Amino acid sequence: MRKFLLFVLFCTPFISKSQVLYDAPTQEIVLKAIDHIYDFEFAEAEPLMKQIRAKYPNHPLNSLLKALQLQWQYLPVKDNKTMSAQYLALLQDCINKAKALEKDEKTRPEAAFFSMAGHGYIALVHNYNDDKMKAAAEGKKAYNYVMEGFKYMERNPEFYFSSGLYNYYVIRYPEDHPIVKPLVLFFKDGNKEEGLRQMDVAARKGMFTRTESAYYLARILLKHELRYEKANQYLTSLTHKYPKNPIFLMKQTESLLLLGKYEQAEDLLERFKKYNTHFFPIAWHTFEGLLQEKHLKNDAEATKSYMAALRQPFDSEYTKEYHAFSYIGLGRIAARSGDRRKAIAYYKKAEELAEYKGLMKEIKTYLK
Secondary structure (H helix, E strand, O other): OHHHHHHHHOOOOOOOOOHHHHOHHHHHHHHHHHHHHHOOOHHHHHHHHHHHHHHOOOOHHHHHHHHHHHHHHOOOHHHOHHHHHHHHHHHHHHHHHHHHHOOOHHHHHHHHHHHHHHHHHHHHHHHHOOOHHHHHHHHHHHHHHHHHHHHHOOOOOOHHHHHHHHHHHHHHHHHHOHHHHHHHOOOOOOOHHHHHHHHHHHHHHOOOOHHHHHHHHHHHHHHHHOOHHHHHHHHHHHHHHOOOOHHHHHHHHHHHHHHOOHHHHHHHHHHHOOOOOOOHHHHHHHHHHHHHHHHOOOHHHHHHHHHHHHOOOOOOOOOHHHHHHHHHHHHHHHHHOOOHHHHHHHHHHHHHHOOOHHHHHHHHHHHO
């Protein structure tokens, strides 16, 4: 149940109708700063954020923008003790400053967003650090603001993102985890297709949620809906706008592989392989394995690549699924070689990790 809440409550920084939004020059500065952050141009974002702080020193936007920068600059920020502490402090400061906005009815929508974002991001940090009690406490606080956000959708299209995430996952998560179904009876009803539509509205019409909405839609379409072509459309747009962002490049390469567009995937993989730190090698070794196995039909080289991916620990937030991909690839290769016992062992290892609907179907088909 806690994990479900965390999925639902994830959101991204944006500004609701407030003094900042009515200030068109400052709004342009904010948008430019966010674009620099998503494109890993952190030095370029700094002077813009400084301008915003000078004009609005007590606005929660400042803390959230800085937290967003740390989140992308130090991937994964939860594993950097110094930056993780600073990240959490910034989010708490965002929540504290948002409290002042709750006093005025005109700025309550803004307060709801910043409180929702602050609590939601803190919950995710605790979740990925396996501190479930703290994650649940923060998640509950964020949930209350998500519910409040439903009232503000028509006033501001940015709220379509959080509302869409909720509408989708309040249905999807119990489908994948039936044990939580009795608990979901106490939640507001959802609608998966409506949730996808709402997130698409945010991706098209939102100013500050546009990028995160497109990214999360793509992830949902890859992981749960098997709509690989649509996912690739969102990811292609993201990688064109933010060519220096390795996460977007990683997911676009994945989408092309799932579509069977191997030559295009191969071209992107060459770009992606320059990112040889953190958790990125796990991904590109897996992608190399898929290309060798499915495109070049070279099981020996595919095995080497899959094994190389599995020798590295995965990150629970970004690359866990690539271990599942690699185990399944090895399972297919073992099955083709006639070693069913080894194939079953690999598929069972993949079963412990896989969350993608497509992989789960393949595992179930082989092990039945």
